[in-house]
Amino acid sequence: MIRQAAVLLLALAVMAPAQASAVAALREFLAQTKSARGEFTQQVTRGSAQAAPPSSGTFFFERPGKFRWIYAKPYEQVLVADGERLYLYDRDLNQVTVKKMSAALPASPASILFGGNEFERDFVIAEAGTRDGIAWLTATPRARDAQFERIEIGFRDGAPVAMVLADSFGQVSRLVFSRFERNPRLEAQLFRFVPPAGADVLEER
Numbered sequence: 001m002i003r004q005a006a007v008l009l010l011a012l013a014v015m016a017p018a019q020a021s022a023v024a025a026l027r028e029f030l031a032q033t034k035s036a037r038g039e040f041t042q043q044v045t046r047g048s049a050q051a052a053p054p055s056s057g058t059f060f061f062e063r064p065g066k067f068r069w070i071y072a073k074p075y076e077q078v079l080v081a082d083g084e085r086l087y088l089y090d091r092d093l094n095q096v097t098v099k100k101m102s103a104a105l106p107a108s109p110a111s112i113l114f115g116g117n118e119f120e121r122d123f124v125i126a127e128a129g130t131r132d133g134i135a136w137l138t139a140t141p142r143a144r145d146a147q148f149e150r151i152e153i154g155f156r157d158g159a160p161v162a163m164v165l166a167d168s169f170g171q172v173s174r175l176v177f178s179r180f181e182r183n184p185r186l187e188a189q190l191f192r193f194v195p196p197a198g199a200d201v202l203e204e205r
Contacts (some may be wrong), residue, residue, distance in 0.1 A: 022137035023125055025155045026112075035062040038180035039162070044173045051171050065101055066191040080193040086191040096195045098203040112139065112153075118150075128152060134161055 033136040037060045037200060044052040053074045061067035064083075071077040076091040088097040112119045119125070122143070128136035134154040141148060147168055160177035166171070197203050 007122070013053065021127055022135040022153065022155055023127060025135060026119075026125075026137060027152070029155075030063075033063070033182050035184060035186050036180060036182050037184055037186065039178045041176045041178075042173060045172055046171050060186055060190050062186055062191060068190045078193075080191060082191050082193065087195075089193070089195070089199070093200075094196065094198060095200045096193075098201060100204075112151075121152075 037058070039056070039058050041054060041056045043050070043054050055071050055073060055075070057070045057072040059067065059069045065081060066083050067079070069079040077088075078089045078091075080087045080089075084101055086099045086101055088099075089095070090137045112123070119139070123139040123141055126138050126140075128138045130136070131154075134156050136152055136154050139151040139153065149166045149168055150164075150203075151166075152164040154160075160180055162177065163175045165173040
């Protein structure tokens with residue numbers, strides 16, 4: 001379960017209008033968006049087979065470096081970043097994994113959306129054309145040891161509509177975004193995490 005959450009963490013998207021190029025739309029989004037919230041569905045496959053049950057939930061973020069990603073179905077998991085640490089909580093296992101943001105975020109899909117504007121430092125960005133009214137770009141990590149081989153991000157009408165993450169384990173995660181709201185006023189409490197009583201806390205250095 002933590003594995004699927006980690007895919008998302010090292011995982012997430014970016015958005016902007018299909019009329020412009022996807023790369024220009026990404027830059028515009030980063031310049032104009034400080035916070036957002038919405039809903040998502042996620043499907044993970046390996047080859048032609050389903051690797052995990054479909055999942056869904058909600059997300060919130062505040063740039064740079066803060067987000068809350070909530071898996072509501074089929075398993076309850078929460079990822080919270082407070083700008084310094086990332087917390088991955090699995091309710092069924094009653095387990096919290098804690099990572100330093102400096103280790104978890106760089107060269108990951110999350111760094112494009114939640115980090116600063118230096119995404120081209122860590123990724124080679126290329127236009128990937130338009131399909132079904134969605135403008136796509138491909139982000140390829142510059143680091144040879146990156147956990148993702150490629151990231152595809154789709155934009156339409158100024159909102160995120162889809163993202164594809166192909167990892168180095170042969171799995172492909174496909175996310176669809178809906179009810180995206182740009183620059184809402186978000187409570188600071190969303191980006192704080194207190195481990196539940198009795199939870200097993202594992203802190204990675």
